[in-house]
Amino acid sequence: MNLFAAAATIAQKDLRLFFRDRTGMLLGLLLPIALVTVFGMVMKFAFGGGSGMPKVVVYVVDEDGSDASAKFVAGLRAVDMLSVQPRAGEPAIAAAAARQLVHDGEAHHAILVGKGYGDALADGKEPPLTVVRDPGRAMEARLVGIGLMQATMAAAEGRSMPWLMGSVMRRQGMSEAGVARVRTSMQMVQDVIDRFVAGDGELKAADAAKPATAGFDMASLFEDMVPVVHEDVQPPARPKNLNHQLAQSVAGMAVMMLMFGLMACSVTLLQERDQGTLRRLLVSGAPRQALLLGKFVFCLLVGLLQLAIMFAYGELVFGIGVFRDPITLVVLAVTWAAAATAFGMLVAVWADTPKQAEGVSTLLILVMAALGGCWFPIQIADLPWWADVVTHATLTHWAMAGFQGMFWHQKACTDPVLLRAIAVQWGFVLVATWLAWRIWRRRFTGG
C-alpha cells in the first residue's frame, strides 16, 4: 500500500469517526460559533454600534432643573461616547443613589448638576458640577471630560469660552488679575463669534456657500479647531456596517477556536496509542509515515470545515464581507488550518498522555491568542521591545495579520503584507511537521 493511499484511508476513517460522534462534532463546531456570536455582539453593540467608539455609562442628576441644565443634559445625551442614564423619559434618581451606583460599579461615572447651574452660566461664572468617579478608570474619565466640554458648549450656546478659559488658567495658577484679562480677551472673541452666528453680513466670507448660522455647531467647535485635511483610506469594498472590533472578533475567535478544535483532533493520535490500534497499524504493511500524514489530512479537513462554518455564520449574522475574495479566503483558510494542524501534531507527539497534550496546548493557545491579538488588537498596547518580539513570534499573530488584512484592509493574497503572513505560517508548518515526524519516529515507531 502506498503512502498516499494509506494516509487517505486513515483520514477517511478518522472523518467517519468524527462525524459519527454527533454530539462531540456539534459541540466542536457550535462552541466556536457561540463565542463568535458573543464576542461579535459585544464588539458590535457595546462599542457604540457602527461608530467604533466605546460607551461610558454616566448617571446624571439634574438638581437645578433650569433650561440651561436641561440643555446641558441633552448635550450629554448627544455625545456618542456616553450612555447617559436614566434615559430620557425615565424617572430621575437622587445624588446619593447615583453615588452608590458608581461605588457599586454599576456606573462608570455620575455627573451631579447642582442648584444654580443655570444662573452661573448666565452670569459667566463657574457652574456647580460634580463628577463622581472611580479614579482607576482613567480611560473612561477622559471620555467623560470630552463629553462635558461638548455638553457645556451646547448648554451655553457657545458663550462659555470666556469663563472656561479663565477657569482653566486659574487652575494653572494664574492670578485673579491675569484671569480677568484672559476673560476680557476671550469675551472679545466670543462677541465676534456671536455676531457671526447671528448672521452679521460684515463677518461673512464673500464666497461662503451657506448662511453663517446654518448648521453652526458650537459644541463640536473644538473637535475641528486644528485645521487638518481628512484623507479617508477606507477600502471601498469594506462593508458599511463592519467596525474594526467586529472584524477583529470574528477573525480572533476563528483563529483561536481552530487551534482548540484541531488539538482535539490531533490527540486522537495518542488515543490510538492508548487503545492499541496504533500498534496494529504499525504492524500493518502501510508505510509508517502514512499514519502521521493521514492524521494531518484529517485535521486539515476538519479545520477547513470549522473555518467554513464560522465564516459563513459571520457573514450571515454580521455581514463581514468574508466571501468578497474567495481565492484569498481559501488560501488563508488552508494556510491557517495547516499551521494549526502542525501545532497540534507537534504537541500530540511530544506529550505522553492526552491530558498532558490538552493541558500544554490550552496554556499555549491562550497565551498565543492573547499575544497574537485574537482577543483585542494588540497594536494598541504600549509594549516594551521584547514583548513586541514575543508577539511577532506567535503563530496567531501571523494568522491574525492574514485574516485582518483580508477582512478589514480588504487586501488580496498577492499583497506583500498577506504574502509575508502566509509565508511565515507555511514556514512554521514545515518546521513543526519535520519536528513532529522526528519525534514520532523516535517515540512511536521504535525508531
Add this chain to the structure above:
Amino acid sequence: MGVRGLATVRAMAPATLLEVEDLTYSYGDRHAVRGANLQCHRGEILGLLGPNGAGKTTLLSCVAGLLGGFRGTMQFAGAPFRPAHDAAARLQLGLVPQELALYDDLSARENLAFFARMQGVPAERRPAAVRRGLELAGLVDRADDRVRTFSGGMKRRLNLAIGDLHGPELLLLDEPTVGVDPQSRNHLFESLQALRAAGRTLVYTSHYMEEVQRLCDRVAVMHDGRVVAVGTTAELAARAGTPEANLEQVFLTLTGRSLRDDA
C-alpha cells in the same frame, strides 16, 4: 494461488518459519531481553510463557517490528527479517494485541474493512476477507452494529479476526483471552485451532497455563529476559525433573516462586 498450491509451497518451505538468535533489547539501562534464542516451526502454535517482566512482550514487539534498535538477528523462512524497517516483511505478520485494538464507533464490518485496507488486502479480495473475518469472529449477525455495543467476548473475537484478515504466515497473539467468558474463550480456541489447521503459525502468550497446555504444540519459557526452556509440555516436565507434573508446576520450577511485579 489456490489453497492446494499454497499448501504445496508451505510443504516445500523450511520447517523453521521464524528464528530469533541472541536477541537483546534494553530500555535505557534496564535489559528487558538478554540474548534470547527462539525457533518457531511452521504450522505450530508456540506458547510463550514467563512471569511478569520476563521479556515476553518486548520479544514479541521486536518480532512484530514495533521495536527497532535491538541486537541479534531474526530470520523469517530462512531470510533476514527486519520488520521495523521493511513494510513488506510486516505483511507476513499479524498481531493480536492484548488491548482491544478496535474503533468503538465503527461497526464490526467497518473495522474489518479498514484494517483489511491498511493490511494491504487488494480491493477485489476485501469483501471476501471481511466476510471471513466476520465468520471467524462469529459476528455475521452483528456485522453492522457498532463495536461499543459488543460484549467483551465479542470484542476479543473481533480483535483476533482483524489480526488474521490478510492471511499472515505468522500470527502473534498477546494474551488474547483476557477477560472473556468460557463460551467466547472456547470460540477463540476453536478459531485458533482452525487457523493452525489452515497452515498458520501462531505465537501465543498467556498467563493461563491450562490454555497453553490445551492449545500449544510447544512451549517456550522466558525468565529474566532469556528463553530458559523450549519443548512440549512433557519434555519440559522431564527437563524440570518432574515428569508427572502439570505445566503450572513445571513453570514454577523453572522460573521460581518469588513474586514478580515488574511491568
